Structures are given as C-alpha cells and as structure tokens.
Amino acid sequence: MLRLGPGDDAAILRLGQRSEAVVTVDLLTDGVDFRLSEIDPRRAGRKALAVSLSDIAAMAARPTAAVVAVALPEQNGRELGEQLFLGMLPLAEQFGVAIAGGDTNSWAAPLVISVTVIGEVAGEEPLCRSGARPGDKIVVTGDFGGSILGKHLDFTPRVDESLLLSQRYRLHGGMDVSDGLSLDLSRMATASGVGACVELDAVPVSRAARELAARANDGSSALEHALGDGEDFELLMAVPPDDAQRMIAEQPLDVSLTIVGEFVDEQGLWQLDSQGNRQTLAPRGYEHRLD
Numbered sequence: 613m614l615r616l617g618p619g620d621d622a623a624i625l626r627l628g629q630r631s632e633a634v635v636t637v638d639l640l641t642d643g644v645d646f647r648l649s650e651i652d653p654r655r656a657g658r659k660a661l662a663v664s665l666s667d668i669a670a671m672a673a674r675p676t677a678a679v680v681a682v683a684l685p686e687q688n689g690r691e692l693g694e695q696l697f698l699g700m701l702p703l704a705e706q707f708g709v710a711i712a713g714g715d716t717n718s719w720a721a722p723l724v725i726s727v728t729v730i731g732e733v734a735g736e737e738p739l740c741r742s743g744a745r746p747g748d749k750i751v752v753t754g755d756f757g758g759s760i761l762g763k764h765l766d767f768t769p770r771v772d773e774s775l776l777l778s779q780r781y782r783l784h785g786g787m788d789v790s791d792g793l794s795l796d797l798s799r800m801a802t803a804s805g806v807g808a809c810v811e812l813d814a815v816p817v818s819r820a821a822r823e824l825a826a827r828a829n830d831g832s833s834a835l836e837h838a839l840g841d842g843e844d845f846e847l848l849m850a851v852p853p854d855d856a857q858r859m860i861a862e863q864p865l866d867v868s869l870t871i872v873g874e875f876v877d878e879q880g881l882w883q884l885d886s887q888g889n890r891q892t893l894a895p896r897g898y899e900h901r902l903d
C-alpha cells in the first residue's frame with residue numbers, strides 16, 4: 613500500500629502490518645549530470661548512488677539496498693561498467709547498502725545510469741516536505757553554491773546526519789537540497805502551505821561559490837550562487853525554535869548547522885536583508901529542460 617506518493621524525496625510503501633519501505637530512484641546521464649570525458653568514471657558511479665542516498669537521508673530513513681540499471685555506450689562499455697561499479701562500492705559499504713542487483717544494457721549513445729535505493733523509516737515518522745509550520749526555523753547543514761567545482765561529484769550524502777538529528781531533536785519537515793537552496797526551500801514551503809523568509813546574511817556561502825563569483829564574466833555574486841546553484845545535497849529542515857536553538861548550540865555533527873531564516877504564515881518566498889527590509893525572493897535553481 614502506498615503511504616506517501618509522488619512529491620516528496622522518496623515514496624513510502626506499507627508492506628504487511630508493520631514494515632514500511634522507503635523507495636527512491638534517480639537517473640543520471642553523461643553530459644548532463646557529469647562529463648565522462650573529463651572525470652574518472654568511478655566518480656560518476658559514486659555520484660549515481662550518492663544522489664539516491666541523499667533522497668533517503670531527506671526522509672530521515674536508513675538505506676538498506678540498491679538496484680542499478682545502466683545503458684552503457686557500446687564503445688568500451690564493459691570497462692566503463694566495471695569502473696562505475698567500483699566507484700559505487702566504497703560508498704555502499706560506508707552506509708551498509710547492499711547492491712542487490714540491476715540490469716545492464718548497451719546502446720550507441722552516451723551512458724545513462726539509474727540507481728534505486730530502498731530503505732526503512734528509522735524513527736516513528738518519516739521526514740516529509742509538508743511538515744513545516746509558521747515559526748519553525750529553517751535549518752541547513754553545510755554550505756551552499758559552486759558545487760560544479762567538485763562537490764557535485766564527491767559530496768557525502770547526509771544519511772548519518774539526518775538519522776542523528778531526527779533521533780535527538782523534533783523536526784517538523786525536511787528535504788535534501790538538490791536543485792538550489794531558494795528553489796527547494798520554496799518547494800518545501802509550498803508543500804507545507806506556508807511561506808519562508810531567508811535572512812540573507814545568515815546563508816552559509818561556500819568557498820566554491822566565492823571562487824566562482826570572483827571569476828571574470830561570472831555575473832553572479834557568491835550569495836546568488838549559494839541561493840541558486842544546484843547539487844549541494846545538504847539537508848533543509850523545519851525545526852521548532854527551541855530545538856533549533858539547542859541544535860545550533862550543541863552542533864552535534866561534523867558538518868555545521870545554521871539557521872537561515874524561518875517559516876512564516878504568509879505564503880511565498882521572502883528575503884530579509886541586514887537593514888531588516890523584507891522583500892520577495894525569486895526562487896532560482898536547476899530545472900530540467902522540457903519542451
């Protein structure tokens with residue numbers, strides 16, 4: 613039975629009386645999600661598993677197994693397939709994920725790889741996008757922007773972090789930031805039927821975002837990169853104020869936790885500048901092109 617369907621980071625299936633499975637799938641393509649001409653193929657294999665693990669983390673679930681489907685290019689396909697698998701293995705081991713099977717095809721076209729990860733709900737309730745309430749603080753892990761410089765391939769999915777946080781604190785809602793902080797935040801606010809107000813000065817801007825912004829002809833500020841670049845794969849959470857303050861004081865993770873604003877009654881996405889002026893903030897991020 614389907615307990616939670618499309619619209620969240622993963623689906624939840626009720627199996628029998630007691631058990632529930634969390635299921636997510638991602639599909640990556642050479643030329644869109646990575647460029648095999650520029651990187652070690654093992655990093656592409658690793659990324660293909662990591663993005664699905666990030667969606668499991670978004671639900672505060674524990675990953676169990678993965679199944680992998682690949683369409684390999686005919687030329688050097690066998691060698692590529694092996695390298696992809698070798699890239700996936702260390703990450704699977706790190707998170708106790710069994711690679712349970714899959715399917716291998718070949719075709720006269722670039723690599724397509726799809727990883728399905730199955731997990732279990734760890735606590736009483738999964739973490740959903742729809743749970744944010746007005747007054748909740750917006751809490752994020754890590755920093756944002758410029759992941760194209762390397763993090764989009766080598767990030768650590770926040771599986772352990774979300775399990776620990778959901779055990780130790782009350783979390784009303786959450787998701788992983790895959791398409792851009794402002795875009796994903798607006799999606800979470802919409803799913804929750806609330807608004808979100810971002811304190812611009814509080815947004816953790818990554819070194820890579822600053823590096824990109826400093827390049828000639830870039831045309832965006834480091835903050836704009838942090839708000840709009842895709843593939844940060846950090847956690848975005850709605851946390852009741854007292855738990856948020858405790859979280860920030862305790863900093864229980866290896867990665868930093870930051871309050872970047874709060875969820876508000878008035879629907880929409882808002883920004884608060886250092887003078888306390890509130891304006892609308894246009895959500896920006898990565899969206900797949902479709903005609």
Ligand SMILES: [Mg+2]
Binds near residue numbers: 621667670787
């Ligand atoms: Mg996601």
